[in-house]
Amino acid sequence: MTALVIADHDNKNLSDVTAKVVSAASQLGGDVHILVAGKDCASVAEASAKLEGVVKVLLADDAIYSARLAENVAELVVGLMGGYSSVLSSATTMSKNFMPRVAALLDVAQISEIVKVEAPDTFVRPIYAGNAMQTVQSSDAIKVITVRTTTFQAVGQGGAAAIEKIAAAKNPGLSEYVGDRLSSSARPQLTSAKIIISGGRGMQSGDNFKMIEAVADKLKAAVGASRAAVDAGYAPNDMQVGQTGKVVAPELYIAVGISGAIQHLAGMKDSKVIVAINKDEEAPIFQVSDYGLVADLFKAVPELEAELGKLGL
Amino acid sequence: MKVLVPVKRVIDYNVKARVKADGSGVDLANVKMSMNPFDEISVEQAVRMKEAGTATEIVIVSIGPAAAQETIRTALAMGGDRGILVKTDQTVEPIGVAKILKAITEQENADIVILGKQAIDDDSNQTGQMLAALLGRSQATFASEVKIEGGKAEVTREVDGGLQTIRVNLPTVITVDLRLNEPRYASLPNIMKARKKPIDEKTPADYGVDITPRLKVLKTTEPPTRKAGVKVESVQDLVAKLRNEAGVI
Ligand SMILES: Cc1cc2nc3c(=O)[nH]c(=O)nc-3n(C[C@H](O)[C@H](O)[C@H](O)COP(=O)(O)OP(=O)(O)OC[C@H]3O[C@@H](n4cnc5c(N)ncnc54)[C@H](O)[C@@H]3O)c2cc1C
Numbered sequence: 001m002t003a004l005v006i007a008d009h010d011n012k013n014l015s016d017v018t019a020k021v022v023s024a025a026s027q028l029g030g031d032v033h034i035l036v037a038g039k040d041c042a043s044v045a046e047a048s049a050k051l052e053g054v055v056k057v058l059l060a061d062d063a064i065y066s067a068r069l070a071e072n073v074a075e076l077v078v079g080l081m082g083g084y085s086s087v088l089s090s091a092t093t094m095s096k097n098f099m100p101r102v103a104a105l106l107d108v109a110q111i112s113e114i115v116k117v118e119a120p121d122t123f124v125r126p127i128y129a130g131n132a133m134q135t136v137q138s139s140d141a142i143k144v145i146t147v148r149t150t151t152f153q154a155v156g157q158g159g160a161a162a163i164e165k166i167a168a169a170k171n172p173g174l175s176e177y178v179g180d181r182l183s184s185s186a187r188p189q190l191t192s193a194k195i196i197i198s199g200g201r202g203m204q205s206g207d208n209f210k211m212i213e214a215v216a217d218k219l220k221a222a223v224g225a226s227r228a229a230v231d232a233g234y235a236p237n238d239m240q241v242g243q244t245g246k247v248v249a250p251e252l253y254i255a256v257g258i259s260g261a262i263q264h265l266a267g268m269k270d271s272k273v274i275v276a277i278n279k280d281e282e283a284p285i286f287q288v289s290d291y292g293l294v295a296d297l298f299k300a301v302p303e304l305e306a307e308l309g310k311l312g313l
Numbered sequence: 314m315k316v317l318v319p320v321k322r323v324i325d326y327n328v329k330a331r332v333k334a335d336g337s338g339v340d341l342a343n344v345k346m347s348m349n350p351f352d353e354i355s356v357e358q359a360v361r362m363k364e365a366g367t368a369t370e371i372v373i374v375s376i377g378p379a380a381a382q383e384t385i386r387t388a389l390a391m392g393g394d395r396g397i398l399v400k401t402d403q404t405v406e407p408i409g410v411a412k413i414l415k416a417i418t419e420q421e422n423a424d425i426v427i428l429g430k431q432a433i434d435d436d437s438n439q440t441g442q443m444l445a446a447l448l449g450r451s452q453a454t455f456a457s458e459v460k461i462e463g464g465k466a467e468v469t470r471e472v473d474g475g476l477q478t479i480r481v482n483l484p485t486v487i488t489v490d491l492r493l494n495e496p497r498y499a500s501l502p503n504i505m506k507a508r509k510k511p512i513d514e515k516t517p518a519d520y521g522v523d524i525t526p527r528l529k530v531l532k533t534t535e536p537p538t539r540k541a542g543v544k545v546e547s548v549q550d551l552v553a554k555l556r557n558e559a560g561v562i
Binding site for chain 1: 324326327329330331332339351406407408411430431433434435436437438439440441442443444445446447450451452453454455457467470471472473474475476477478479480481482490491492526527528529530531532533534535536539541542543544545547548549551552554555556559561562
């Protein structure tokens with residue numbers, strides 16, 4: 001009945017989503033192990049060992065895992081599955097890449113983006129951009145699960161699991177890593193930020209996003225965007241919030257110049273407090289907003305920055 | 314190079330899905346259906362590859378009810394050469410779809426399969442990866458740029474941190490993201506021409522695939538709904554409410 005959780009990391013730091021996946025895995029009723037696959041990633045294994053409820057950490061430290069190519073990671077995970085009844089990972093682009101590959105090689109279904117564990121074989125997951133919630137029961141011997149981490153509480157840091165080094169699996173040699181163009185920002189990550197301010201097509205240019213950034217800096221917020229803003233080149237792709245971008249659930253989400261399309265709402269409607277600033281009082285975003293301000297954003301956003309400044313923020 | 318493009322008939326992206334009152338599923342009666350938007354991007358990619366001389370033939374596949382024929386026709390009007398409809402009224406899970414596609418890919422000897430990264434109905438994001446695994450092939454998911462050269466594909470992928478570029482061996486399986494291209498509209502003459510393009514009709518059994526679901530759907534419910542809150546009069550009012558009422562700043 002042991003569950004294997006795959007650590008999400010960048011070879012240095014363990015992502016905080018993994019503590020939430022462990023929380024979901026613990027609800028399956030058995031022990032939880034973590035697999036860290038990477039290169040020079042001992043620090044990630046150490047951080048993993050501290051997560052509460054984790055009994056063992058497997059560390060596969062090898063150059064073939066440095067970029068966590070799907071073919072390579074899947075080969076490794078499948079080779080380990082003899083000892084496990086389930087494998088879980090976060091619903092990040094990293095896991096979405098290799099987890100279905102694992103499922104197919106095991107000839108089982110994958111249960112994508114669960115938001116709730118009802119029983120060790122029964123899970124709730126959103127479908128249709130979150131407009132319906134489906135409860136599914138799996139008949140497969142091994143459950144392959146990705147976890148939407150916004151709905152699970154992170155486990156604590158009190159653990160002291162043993163770290164066991166394991167050998168790399170064979171290299172399928174099907175793909176190679178060429179390079180990254182990662183966005184660097186000193187701001188909090190979208191998926192862990194307590195406050196997010198997002199801009200949409202109404203921003204009119206990438207330059208105008210500076211107004212949003214100024215507010216974000218005052219609130220220690222992350223900056224997001226709608227698909228329209230990303231498509232238009234105002235913001236990079238990793239800022240897209242929505243059905244097919246990132247799913248977020250901060251304490252406060254401020255939507256600026258965003259109409260509130262189904263696909264955008266799918267990514268932010270579980271936020272605790274939603275604020276919308278839009279000049280069109282009929283914009284659908286107001287139907288899900290706790291506080292709506294009908295105004296021209298080019299006036300309202302600088303005012304917001306100034307007003308926050310008055311509070312000493 | 315032969316390219317296979319699977320397309321799925323789904324609820325139109327502008328329509329908000331409604332849960333049936335008895336909790337048995339989503340109500341699709343009299344709802345507008347269209348090609349999954351990501352699949353339009355896949356078809357467009359294949360057509361551009363053919364226009365560039367990289368692809369020689371584009372085979373469109375859909376697994377679904379008789380009406381999925383319309384979805385295939387749309388893809389043929391965009392530039393696909395011929396279609397295969399694998400007819401079934403059952404819900405086929407991604408693992409089942411991947412198995413059928415594996416059989417077709419092998420039968421057709423397709424070098425590249427291009428799929429949407431996810432279907433906007435079940436939001437699974439699985440089929441392409443599963444197909445690549447079953448074929449023992451490389452995979453390049455969430456593509457926003459694809460270059461084919463020297464027996465390899467160089468693919469830029471949309472990932473959580475930004476963009477990542479990988480090089481994969483051919484044959485391969487690619488899944489597309491939103492910014493790979495802007496799909497064309499089919500012109501009227503091309504829609505007329507597409508009517509004459511051949512569509513083979515098959516069943517899952519023809520490929521020896523058991524599509525019995527692995528997941529039993531126990532119920533389908535409405536998500537928790539949000540109520541519209543209040544309109545504030547000014548930025549000052551907003552900030553005061555966020556601080557004193559909501560306590561979030
Ligand atoms: C397959 C698929 C997947 C998708 N995935 C996503 C996704 O993940 N995330 C996502 O966001 N979208 C997604 N979309 C796109 C979605 O359907 C909408 O097109 C998009 O969200 C619209 O973005 P927007 O609200 O910024 O733009 P618009 O809908 O154009 O809205 C702009 C808003 O700005 C307001 N505005 C303009 N000027 C001002 C001003 N001066 N002051 C104040 N307000 C102003 C307008 O009143 C309007 O409401 C997807 C679509 C498809 C088909």
